[in-house]
Every structure is written in structure tokens, then in C-alpha cells.
Amino acid sequence: MAGGKPFHAHSSGLNYRRSCRFVDLNESLSIVAYIVFIWDRDAVRTNRSSCSMYFWGPVLANVAHGARSSGTFMEHGDVERKYSVQLDAELVALLYRNAPQAYAITLVNGAILAFVQGSHVAFSPLLAWYGALVSVTALRTWLVRRYVRARTAPDAARRWNSAYVAGTALAGCVWGATAFVMIPSSSAAHEVFVAFVLAGMSAGSITVLAFRMEACLAFLLPTLLPLAFRYLMLGTTLHAVMGIMTSIFLIGMLITALSFNRSVRTSLILRFDKRELEEENRRRDRAEQALLLEKDRLLTVLSSIGEGVALIDADGRIEYLNSVAEGICGYSSDSARGRPASEVFESFDRELHERTSTGMEDTLNRACHITKQTVMVLNGGDRRVIEELATPLYDRHRKVVGAVSILRDVTEALQREEELAHAADHDALTGLPNRSLLHNRLQQAIVRAQRKHETFALLFLDLDRFKEVNDTMGHAAGDALLVEAARRLSHAVREEDTVARLGGDEFVVLLEGPTLERHAQAIADKICQIVGEPYELGTQSATVSVSIGASFFPKDGRDPDALLCHADADMYRAKRG
Numbered sequence: 402m403a404g405g406k407p408f409h410a411h412s413s414g415l416n417y418r419r420s421c422r423f424v425d426l427n428e429s430l431s432i433v434a435y436i437v438f439i440w441d442r443d444a445v446r447t448n449r450s451s452c453s454m455y456f457w458g459p460v461l462a463n464v465a466h467g468a469r470s471s472g473t474f475m476e477h478g479d480v481e482r483k484y485s486v487q488l489d490a491e492l493v494a495l496l497y498r499n500a501p502q503a504y505a506i507t508l509v510n511g512a513i514l515a516f517v518q519g520s521h522v523a524f525s526p527l528l529a530w531y532g533a534l535v536s537v538t539a540l541r542t543w544l545v546r547r548y549v550r551a552r553t554a555p556d557a558a559r560r561w562n563s564a565y566v567a568g569t570a571l572a573g574c575v576w577g578a579t580a581f582v583m584i585p586s587s588s589a590a591h592e593v594f595v596a597f598v599l600a601g602m603s604a605g606s607i608t609v610l611a612f613r614m615e616a617c618l619a620f621l622l623p624t625l626l627p628l629a630f631r632y633l634m635l636g637t638t639l640h641a642v643m644g645i646m647t648s649i650f651l652i653g654m655l656i657t658a659l660s661f662n663r664s665v666r667t668s669l670i671l672r673f674d675k676r677e678l679e680e681e682n683r684r685r686d687r688a689e690q691a692l693l694l695e696k697d698r699l700l701t702v703l704s705s706i707g708e709g710v711a712l713i714d715a716d717g718r719i720e721y722l723n724s725v726a727e728g729i730c731g732y733s734s735d736s737a738r739g740r741p742a743s744e745v746f747e748s749f750d751r752e753l754h755e756r757t758s759t760g761m762e763d764t765l766n767r768a769c770h771i772t773k774q775t776v777m778v779l780n781g782g783d784r785r786v787i788e789e790l791a792t793p794l795y796d797r798h799r800k801v802v803g804a805v806s807i808l809r810d811v812t813e814a815l816q817r818e819e820e821l822a823h824a825a826d827h828d829a830l831t832g833l834p835n836r837s838l839l840h841n842r843l844q845q846a847i848v849r850a851q852r853k854h855e856t857f858a859l860l861f862l863d864l865d866r867f868k869e870v871n872d873t874m875g876h877a878a879g880d881a882l883l884v885e886a887a888r889r890l891s892h893a894v895r896e897e898d899t900v901a902r903l904g905g906d907e908f909v910v911l912l913e914g915p916t917l918e919r920h921a922q923a924i925a926d927k928i929c930q931i932v933g934e935p936y937e938l939g940t941q942s943a944t945v946s947v948s949i950g951a952s953f954f955p956k957d958g959r960d961p962d963a964l965l966c967h968a969d970a971d972m973y974r975a976k977r978g
Contacts, residue, residue, distance in 0.1 A: 484669075484673045486555050486558075487555055487673055488666065488669055488670065488673070489555070489558040489559060489562070490553075490558040491669050492558075492562075492613055492669070493558040493561050493562045493565070494558075495612040496565050496610070496612050496616060497545050497548045497549070497561070497565065499608075499609045500541065500545045500565075500609070501542070503605075503609045504538050504541060504542055504545075506605070507534070507538055507572065507602075508534070508535065510598060510601070510602060511531055514579070514595070515527045515530070515531045517591070517594055518583045518585070518591055518594070520591075521585035521587060521588050521591050522582070522583055522585060527583075530578060530579070530582050530583070533575050533578075534572075534575050534576075537571045537572050537575055540568060540571070541565075541568040541569075541571075544564055544565065544568055562613060562615075562616075565613075565616060566615050566616050566619045567619075569610065569616050569619040569620045570619035570623060573619055573620040573621070573622065573623035573624045576599060576602060576620075577624045577626065577627040577628070579595055579598075579599065580595070580599075580627040580630070581631060583595045584631060596628060596643075596647070599624055599628055600650065602624065603620075603621055603624055603625055603650075603651075603654050606620050606621065606624075607654060607657055607658045607661055608661075610658070611657075611658040611662045611665070612662065612665055613662070614658065614659065617654075617655065617662075618655070621651060621654055621655060621658070622651075625647055625648075625650065625651040626648075626651070628644075628647050629644045629645075629647035630644070632644030703721075703723045704723050704724055706723070706725070707725065708725055708807050708809050709723060709725040709726030709728075709729050709806075709807070709809070709810075710722070710723040710805065710806070711723075711726045711742070711805070712803065712805050713742050713762075713765065713803055713804050713806075714803045715765070715801065715802050715803055717741055717742050717761075718738075718739050718741055718742070719732075719734075719737040719739065719740050719745055720738060720803065721734055721738070722737050722745075729746070729777060729785070729787060729808055730745045730746050730747075730777075731779060732745050742759050742761055742762050743758060743759065743762060746759050748776070748777050748787075749775060749776040749777070749778070749784075750775065750776070751774060751775065751786065757775055759773075759775070759789060759791075760772070760773035760789030760791035760806055761789065761804045761806035763791065764791035764792060764793050764806075765793065765801065769793065770790075770791065770793075771790075772788065772789065772791075773789045773791070774786060774788045774789075774811065775789070785812045786810070786811050786812045786815055787809065787810055787811070788808075788809045788811045789806050789807065789809075790806065790807040790809075791804055791805070791806040791807075792804065792805055792806075826838035828887075828901075828902040830880060830883060831884055831902050832887070833891070833901055833902045833908075834899060834900070834901040834902075835901065835902065835903075836901070836904070838901065839899065839909055839911065842899050842911060843911060843964065843965075844961055846913060846954070847954060847959070850954055850955070855914070855915045856915060856953055856954055856956075857911070857913060857914060857915070857916050857954050858912040858916040858918075858920070858951055858952070858954075859909065859910070859911055859912070859951065859952045859954075859964045859965065859968045860909065860910040860921065860924070860925060860928070860951050860968065861908075861949065861951070861965070861969050862907065862908040862910065862928065862932075862947050862948070862949050863906060863907050863908075863947065863948045863972055863976060864882075864883075864886060864906035864908075864945050864946075864947055865946040865947060865948055865976070866944075866946065867879065867882065867883075867906040867945055870882055870938075870945065874938060878939065878941070881938050881939075882936050882938060882943060882945065883902075883906065885936055886908070886932055886945075887900065887902060887908070889932055889934075890908060890910065890928060890932070892931070893928050893931050894912070895913075897913045897914070898911060898912050898913055899911040899913070909965070909968070910924070910928070912924065916953070918951075918953065921953070925949045929947055929949065932945065933946050933947065948972050948973075948975045948976035949972060949975060950967075950968045950969060950970065950971030950973065950974065950975055951971055952964045952965075952968035
């Protein structure tokens with residue numbers, strides 16, 4: 402505070418600003434002391450003037466020193482009230498904590514004062530005064546014991562503060578009464594001794610009471626104001642000046658108490674800030690440890706799941722890969738970190754077979770969930786179908802800061818789906834379309850023929866002598882004959898035609914496109930020739946023939962069932978003929 406500069410205290414978000422102005426009392430107090438000396442020069446050899454100057458010289462020096470050390474009269478600005486409850490509780494606790502020693506000193510000083518003044522003051526007033534001092538001190542001691550036992554909560558500090566201030570005010574009144582009870586008119590030395598004791602009690606009270614300014618005021622004002630008033634009432638010039646100096650001393654004590662109070666408050670606030678900062682650091686440490694533990698758990702989970710996990714930042718660069726994702730792209734997580742996702746994952750469109758972006762890059766650009774299947778080239782050159790489930794990552798302001806993608810190798814799953822779909826529409830033995838697929842293709846052929854006003858033919862085939870081969874040579878030989886017959890039939894027709902097995906030894910051939918009867922007859926003859934050739938069935942051979950019936954759209958029927966029924970009937974006619 403020296404030099405007249407504003408004092409600023411800042412700690413952990415706490416801002417203090419106090420404007421200060423300096424009032425240097427040293428010079429003015431020196432002038433007052435000089436005036437007292439001049440006015441009393443005629444009586445300088447008397448005891449009264451000598452005692453007054455011996456007493457008030459050091460007193461004025463102490464006041465001046467206190468004014469310099471405290472530095473200022475302060476004008477308070479806005480004070481941070483963040484710790485108002487804790488601050489009040491701590492300051493009140495300091496009052497009660499220092500009270501027992503102060504009370505003991507009070508009784509000792511009172512006893513000394515009564516003993517010294519006993520030769521010039523009547524015994525009864527002395528006894529009454531000291532009895533009042535003991536009673537008030539006992540009451541205050543009882544209050545301290547109640548406070549210690551109560552272990553009060555911080556919000557009850559104001560009530561205990563009021564009780565303490567009331568007791569302090571009573572003690573101040575008792576000490577202030579000495580100005581009228583203890584000062585004799587016959588001895589200047591005893592008069593000055595009373596002033597000396599009151600000044601000492603006032604100065605000593607600052608270290609005990611300055612924690613709360615209202616406690617200081619409650620003691621200093623009733624202690625020193627009666628003394629100043631008594632000096633002014635005596636009527637002499639010297640007493641008038643001593644009364645003024647007593648008032649100045651009171652002001653100096655109040656300034657010193659205010660400075661001490663503010664120093665203590667600032668120190669406590671800094672302590673509270675430090676305590677809060679330490680607690681905040683502990684909370685952050687605990688939160689950090691929890692986050693690290695959660696991160697370790699998450700990494701363990703991500704490493705143990707059977708699907709790939711890839712994480713990219715807002716720029717589309719890899720931040721993390723689990724072990725499965727490393728196997729898909731061929732990069733380790735450390736080597737892939739910071740690389741573009743398109744560089745780490747080599748993706749191609751399934752249908753166009755062209756290079757394409759990954760799902761995580763698409764979701765980063767569109768800010769939406771994306772499921773995408775692409776063909777990725779693995780590190781060994783193997784091509785696998787990878788399904789991505791990509792999800793954008795947001796910060797608390799709903800800004801996209803990255804994306805996470807779940808990578809699943811669905812190559813085998815798609816193959817199984819294709820196999821199941823093929824098995825549902827094809828004969829398990831020969832691999833030819835079954836009745837269901839034939840029905841669908843026949844329906845499509847009818848729609849095309851109606852649209853184009855065309856005809857098509859349907860051939861119904863039955864293998865002759867197949868039952869004989871199956872019975873004599875076994876079911877394995879019969880199955881082999883059916884497989885070979887299916888192969889021969891597939892090679893006997895055009896690629897756009899359909900050869901289907903209805904079951905047993907019955908086959909159907911759908912001749913697509915415009916088909917005349919002579920064209921159907923030519924194909925039927927070709928089939929008879931190819932199917933009638935010998936079959937090598939292991940170490941044996943067999944020969945079968947084929948009976949063929951035909952139907953034509955729309956002459957023989959306009960729906961699949963009608964066409965099949967007509968062709969079946971025509972086949973039986975051919976078999977009997």
C-alpha cells in the first residue's frame with residue numbers, strides 16, 4: 402500500500418479492489434505535541450506537565466507509527482461476497498479462540514489499577530468497579546464456554562458475534578468508568594497512570610478484537626470517549642489538549658484496527674481460495690482418474706469385440722483402430738493415426754467396381770447415420786465385402802467433431818444368403834430351377850408375350866426306363882443319370898431358355914421368345930437325340946429315352962397352370978403312342 406497506489410488482490414477468480422487514500426498523521430501529531438509543550442512551558446518543572454509529556458509523547462508516537470504502518474483510511478468498493486458465510490464464521494471463531502487469554506489479562510490489569518489507585522480513591526468505588534469487571538468477565542467466560550461446547554454451524558456465526566459484541570461493550574463501559582471513578586484530582590501521576598492503562602488496554606485489544614470491527618468499536622468507544630470527555634470537562638488548556646489527543650489516539654486505534662481487520666480478511670479469503678483450489682484440483686484429479694479408467698475399460702471393450710471399430714476426427718483422419726479394424730485395413734492403429742481414412746481403407750463400389758469413399762467419410766460430410774456396403778481390398782490383396790455402420794460424433798454445441806464406424810466383414814454372410822436364395826429356387830440335386838422359379842419365369846414370359854403379341858412354347862419331358870435304372874443299378878446311379886440328363890438338356894437349348902426339374906424324372910423346358918411349332922419340334926428332336934445317348938454310370942452304362950409334350954401360348958393356355966397341364970397331357974399322349 403505504500404506510495405498511494407491502489408491495492409489489488411486476485412486469487413482463483415476472486416477480485417478485490419480497494420481504493421485507498423493516505424492521511425499521514427505523523428506531522429500533525431508532532432505539531433500537537435509541540436503546542437502542548439509551549440502552552441505548558443510555565444509549568445514544565447511541575448509533576449503534572451512532566452507526567453503528561455512523558456505519557457502523551459510515546460502515545461502520540463505510537464499513534465503516528467500505527468498510522469504509517471496501517472497506511473490509510475480506506476474507502477471500500479464492492480467487496481466479493483463469495484465467502485461471506487465462511488468468513489463470518491472464521492472471524493467469530495478467532496474472537497472466541499483468543500478470548501481466554503485476554504480475559505485473564507483484563508483481570509490482572511484491573512487488579513493492578515485498583516491497587517495503584519487505592520491510595521487516592523475510596524475503597525467502596527474501587528470495590529464496586531472491580532466487582533463489575535469480574536462479573537462482566539465471568540459472563541463473557543461463560544459465553545466462550547457455551548460457544549466451544551455448541552460447535553456452531555457457520556450460519557449461526559452472526560448470533561454468536563452479537564453476543565460477543567454485547568459482552569465486549571459491557572467490558573468497555575466498565576473500563577470507561579475509570580475516567581470518573583479512578584482519576585483523582587490530587588495526583589497528576591495517578592491521573593496519567595489511569596490514562597496509561599486505558600491506552601494500553603485499547604492498544605492491546607486490537608490484536609484480540611480487530612477480527613470484527615464492531616467488537617473493536619464496542620470496546621474502544623466506551624473505553625476512550627469517557628476519558629476524552631473527562632479531560633475536556635476539567636477546563637484547563639492542558640486537559641483540553643489531552644482530551645483532543647485522546648480522541649486522536651482513538652481514531653488512530655480505529656485506523657490500525659481497520660487495517661488489521663482487512664489484512665486478516667484478505668488472508669482468510671486467500672486461504673479459502675487456496676482451499677477451494679486444492680479441492681478443485683482434487684476433484685479434477687479424481688475426474689481425470691475416472692476418465693482414464695473409463696478410457697481403459699472402453700479400449701478393452703473395443704479390443705475384445707468381434708467387429709472392427711474405426712474413429713476419425715473432423716478432418717477425416719484416423720484417430721483409433723481396434724484389432725479387427727487393423728486386420729481389415731492392414732495398418733496398425735499407431736501407423737494409421739493421422740492418415741486419411743480413404744488412404745487406410747481401400748474401398749470399391751460393389752456394382753460399379755470403382756473406387757468410392759468410406760461410410761465414415763460420408764457420415765462426416767452429411768452429419769447423419771449411414772449404413773454402407775463396399776468391397777475393401779485387404780492387405781494381402783483379398784477382396785472382402787465390408788458393411789459399415791457409421792455415426793457422426795458431436796460436441797456439446799452439436800458441432801460434428803468426428804465419426805465412428807463399425808466395420809463388419811459380411812462376405813460369408815452374403816454368400817450364405819445367396820446359397821439360401823439359390824436353394825429356395827433351385828433343385829438340390831441337379832441345380833436346375835425348381836417348380837417355384839419355373840412358375841415365376843413362366844408368368845414373366847406370359848407378360849412379355851402379351852405385351853409384344855408373341856407366342857412361346859413349353860416342353861414337358863419324362864425320362865422313359867428311368868425307374869428300371871434306379872431299381873437295378875441303385876439310387877446313386879439314378880441320381881447320377883438325372884444330373885447328367887440335366888446337363889445335356891441345358892446344353893441342348895439356348896441360354897435365354899429355362900430348363901427346370903419338377904421332381905423325379907420330370908423336366909420342363911421354357912422356350913423364350915417367338916416360337917413356332919416347327920421350331921419347338923426341332924428342339925424336341927434334338928433333346929430326344931442327346932438324352933437318348935448312353936450314360937456312363939461308374940463301371941456300368943445305361944440308356945434311356947424321353948417322352949415330350951408341348952403347349953403353346955396363347956393357343957393352349959393363358960396362365961402357367963394351364964400351359965403346364967396341357968403340356969403334361971400331351972407328354973402322356975406321346976408316351977402311350
